[in-house]
Amino acid sequence: MAVYFQGDVAKAAPSIGRQRLRDLIDRNDPRTARFLVRLWNKQKSDITYAELRQMILTGQIDAETIERWQQDYSRFVTSELMPLWREMIHDAAGSLAERWPVWSFDANTEQIAAYTARHAAELVTNSTAQQIEAIRAMVQRAATVQDLTVDQLARIIRPVIGLYKGQVTANFNYYNTVRQNLIQNHPRMKAEAIERRAQEAALKYATRQHLYRAHMIARTELAFGYNNGEFNALKQAQARGYIGQLKKRPSTADDERVCALCKALERETVDMDQPFSNGMQFAPWHPHCRCAMDYIEV
């Protein structure tokens, strides 16, 4: 196993697992991100103007739409992520098996299934909730904008379906800015032309935002898959008596983009079965977290 050391914790070399994790993510990220973009495109085209108008008028999203979004994310997990996670569990186990050829890894243990299922359920719930929160905030804010009609609002809400709240707010602000600038600087431009230009600008921006979110989710979930596989493969090797006591320590990507939270956690070394101070067993700690794990035999 690439990230497996023997001996002194402090002297353990920076993880080679970090590079391995990065390679796995780079290889799989484009496909997983594309899956998400397709999913959101479908959600955008599935929603009717009648439904959008209803949302704006009531400030709420109907239960059927929420149900559909939830199903979409479930499908994302079962048909896209699960097979990748399984592959990564095997990948992690494979490097252990090289070390002990007699060892055969069992990926179907209850523990692996339970941990993965819990994470999958959380992912579906959180992604749907974030999306609902974002659209709700948008329709509620839209209701306070005086000079926009319901139809105009519907047209700017549709493209931001699938984004999270901060992104939706940024998109709406951008739309407003473009629109106000056109009104101020082109007094003779027709209202419809201004509206169309502002909508087009917001739409282009939304496309970039969807890509950003897609890669963020893809990369975080791929990191989860790898770290989950490694953790469980090591636990199994331990249970079979191949490895003794282990300590674990996160290893950041070690560049200027590493956040304070990850930097702080990197200073922690705990026993294999102990959670870190944030209550979690292994990275990724948050969206876009690129931390790998080091395991040290003591």
Ligand SMILES: [Zn+2]
């Ligand atoms: Zn991190």
